[in-house]
Amino acid sequence: MHNLLKDKVVLITGASSGIGKRTAIFFSQQGAKVIVTGRNQERLIETFNELQGDKHFSLCANLDSPDDIEQLIKSIVSEMGPLDGVVHCAGVQKTLPVKVLKETHFDEIFNANVKSAQFLAKSISRKGRFNPQGLSLIFLSSVAAVCGEPAISTYAASKAALQGLSKSLALELARLKIRVNCIAPGHVQTEMAKEFSQQLTSEQYRAIADKHPLGLGTPEDVAYAAAFLTSSMSRWVTGTTLYVDGGYSAH
Ligand SMILES: NC(=O)c1ccc[n+]([C@@H]2O[C@H](COP(=O)([O-])OP(=O)(O)OC[C@H]3O[C@@H](n4cnc5c(N)ncnc54)[C@H](OP(=O)(O)O)[C@@H]3O)[C@@H](O)[C@H]2O)c1
Known part of the structure; x- marks a missing residue:
């Protein structure tokens, strides 16, 4: 598989680590022009240096702030033109x-x-910022949105919120040809997952691993799903959640 995302201009947030980093690298290998963002400049540059091809762009931003988001999107569009995916x-x-x-x-x-x-979603859906032929917006939810685990209730609530957000946005933005979907990963081996597992006993960790019939995931497993949802192969898919979890949520 090559050039699945040829010349698509795609913003990847969280690209300084884990799933975002591997997604950026895979997207560049598929011909996308990638914009990587994160807060940690050193790690963001490491990702940038691993991208295949040229015409990529890197910019630090703190996405807690709507003003910073607006500034980020303005800078990206003036440098790279309208977006095809986020x-x-x-x-x-x-x-x-x-x-x-x-x-x-x-x-x-x-x-x-x-x-x-x-x-x-608000910032990219302003006129001139997205390709009028279509844009794919993907949020990273989690199996935690639908499968309870102790001690992560706030995180679980935030990931469930993303599924609600994506459905309503999908309806509101369809007239602009903006598709909005979630990917809900199971346990994927990244920095975040490492921190989480360090707070568990080995029995608790094994119990979580055992709930994944296909074993634990890699960031690439999520990147492949993101590539499908960004490509035109998913042109009729919006307002849904793709579970990429080795079977975790099938229990
Ligand atoms: N790993 C899993 O098992 C798993 C499972 C289900 C869902 N997910 C979801 O998948 C996504 C990626 O997870 P991951 O495992 O790759 O995590 P990670 O390795 O901890 O990376 C998180 C990324 O988010 C960025 N970030 C955090 N807060 C930010 C902010 N306020 N502004 C800008 N950037 C910010 C970090 O940037 P800096 O480091 O530069 O600050 C980093 O690049 C997350 O949404 C996570 O909830 C992960």
Whole structure:
């Protein structure tokens, strides 16, 4: 498979790490012109240097802030032209039993995971910022949106919110040929997953691994699903969630 995304201009958030990083690299291998963003400049440059081909662009931004999002999208469009796709991988996960939860934790998780998605959708859907032939917007939800696990209730709520957000946006933005979908991964081995697993006993970790009939996932497994949802092969797909979870949510 080559050139699935030839010349598509695609913004990938959270590209300084994990799923976003591997998605950016895979998209570049498929011919996309990739814009990578994250907060950590050093790690973002590492991703940028691994992209295949040229005509890519890299810009740091904090997506907690709607003003920063607006500035980011303006800069991207003036440098690269209208967007064909956005894969919003940026997000935070915190293991927090409800008894220790503070308002600041809640705000941090919802700002990074939900507010960022809402205002990215607002910013990219302004005239001249998206390809009038179509744009694919993808949010990274999680199996946690539909399968409960202890000590991640705020994270789970934020990932469920993304599924609601994507459905209503899909209806509202269809007239602009903007498709909006979620990918809901199971446990994928990244920095985020490493931090999560360090807070578990080996029995608890094994129990989670055992709930994945096809085993744990890799960032590439998610990148392949994102490539399908960004490509024209999914042109009739909007308002849905693709579970990429090795069977976790089939239980
Ligand atoms: N890994 C899993 O098992 C798993 C499972 C289900 C869903 N997901 C979801 O998949 C997405 C990617 O996860 P991952 O495992 O790749 O995580 P990761 O390795 O921790 O990477 C998270 C990325 O998000 C960026 N980010 C966080 N807050 C940000 C903010 N306020 N503004 C801008 N960028 C921000 C980080 O940037 P900096 O590091 O530069 O700050 C980093 O690039 C997340 O939405 C996560 O919830 C992951």
